[in-house]
Amino acid sequence: MEMYRSHVLVCAGAGCISSACKAVQSALQENIDQYGLAKEVKVVETGCMGPCDLGPVVMIFPDGVFYRKLKPEDAAEIVSEHLLKGKVVTRLLHRQPGDPDQVTSFDQLDFFKRQTRIALRNTGIINPESVEEYIARDGYRALGKVLSQMTPQQVVDTIKGSGLRGRGGAGFPTGLKWELTARAAGNPKYVVCNADEGDPGAFMDRSILEGDPHSVLEAMAICGYAIGSSKGYIYVRAEYPLAVERLETAISKAREYGLMGENIFGTGFNFDVEIRVGAGAFVCGEETALLASIEGKRGEPRPKPPFPAQEGLWGKPTVINNVETFANIPPIILNGAEWFASIGTEKSKGTKVFALAGKVNNTGLVEVPMGTTLREIIFEIGGGIPGGKKFKAVQTGGPSGGCIPEEYLDTPVDYESLTKLGTIMGSGGMIIVDEDTCMVDLAKFFLEFVQEESCGKCSPCRIGTKRMLEILNRITSGQGREGDIELLEELSRGIKDSALCGLGQTAPNPVLSTLRYFRHEYEAHIRDKKCPAGACRDLLTYYINPELCRGCGLCAKECPAGAITGDKKKPHVIDAAKCVKCGTCEQKCKFNAIITV
């Protein structure tokens, strides 16, 4: 391994790619070359560092200085000042609200300080393409330990003792799943990693795969040893091409180093992993559908039992775990079950990675101990709501979950507490919405999603969600009738009780949960034909506030319907009969004179 005195880590996670980190990276490299530092300083692309909102972000090691919102033009100064003279470029540091002193090192920033990173221990701070860096941070030591010092049963017992539960949604105890599969009759057995990450708005698994692929591979091999399997599959969604690429690189490196393949560490244990790429079907995240898809079939779920532990891939006993679940395994093996069990709440051990998105200041990835309150996650780490708006709710569990309103923000988050609130932990997506989001519309959005993604195999899901969607469409377009709410509730119960798989069984959740906390919004749409959030277009009336209007005429010029009239320098008016509610005028007015009521 070459020795460099400094490493410049450039985040190349999806968020930073979309804020043009590649241009920053090439500018840094060019300047490093120009200053003749190429032999001393190495530029490395990492997975998501977490604070995506501040992208493009860069960290410089060994000092751990964190620069944010970089432009290619900033590269010259970073190289000439920081890398050459050792002077931190303060104007590029992150300024924390209410903090007079600028913090230079990333681990002193509130955003990082409040986190406990186990699954994300390496993500964003190592080169994901280098197995050497993974090894330097204890990588593959856990595999070495189980192969040389532990029996398969001891591995199972350690995982059981740690209290680790599945991070893919349902929270099933991982050790128990391994034990059931180890004991099941049938050969060969398989280890499958669910990297389908279907919840739209969540990107935890993606970040682990792109930022620390070896952690998943190592864990799969450990699982293989524990259950007696020598073959693993990773099922990755096709929307994540970079994750696939990183995994391919990692697999070939691991094979090259003898960490995968035949006779690993000379112990006689064989294990290899193959990648399978999905093709855009949300239902394939459901485990039985996923297994069908690996077999090259339509990804339709089948009834359980038999569970995959008994009859999984090609009818053989199979462990299927989520990416984040696997990423927790090596540290548990190295630090022991008690260590892991000491973190979290009574029934939910360890940490959870959440993807903060939507109307929140610090969008990005955070990992916190189970039991952290929603308020800490959204306001203290997430920095609250942008634009001075008011927090309205947080949606967890994606299309299978529900929303949580403000009065429950102090709830410590774990599997049980979220279920009690009528939602689920899910995979860790947290969508924050503010006063501008209509909860009926949000429920409709999720229902449209499941309606589109329903595989159509059973009618409660296929037809029931369609009926529900029709009703919601009616309500949001001002055609709601008395009795619609009761009808929605009745249909929900029917679907929950009779759908074949988890997709259908949980599809009504977003409707039920918004009805539980925001029933008044449904009622306002139905009875008063009003959308309190001002989001449902059909229920809006555009109106010009005569006190604010300066009569500049811009809105009238832009209105496609010719609905606005008025004399120059006099307040203008909108003819509601002509207005097609396109919203153009509201966007154009420089005086915020146009409002919706």
Add this chain to the structure above:
Amino acid sequence: MSNSCSCHAQLTPDHLAEVDRILESYRGQPGSLIQVLHKAQNVIGYLPREVQVKVAEKLDVPLTRVYGVVSFYSLFTTKPKGRHKIHVCAGTACYVRGANQLLNKLEEDLQVKPGDTTEDGKFSVDVVRCLGACGLGPVVTVDDDVYGRVHTGKLADILSKYDKE
């Protein structure tokens, strides 16, 4: 097969030869149908009937099964796409930040519905559910380029980058 669409993607003998090569490399591997279809679509841009027939023959699976798989998965398409592929994310994070307005504007400007291609075959527009860049929503991709925090005012600028062919 009549190709009523005005797109330029055409099935060539080169394509078919490439598909043969792909099929060869997967010979004897169980469950490779989806992976083969991915690779074939990468080469040709879509999955015309001839290709599906060939895949069925070579992998020795019934054509109905190939067709069933192609129609089940939303990323497989039997229609040729535009020279530039626009994807608008309509995942939850992008939705609450206004992805719908973007899509409406795009439909209006390009006169296409999601899933279709413009008259001149230049752009095709599709909706996807989450590209994993949720922190920077709304997200739009054009071919391999990813754009974050897109709003309606930024669309024209982005599309103009694809003016020169």
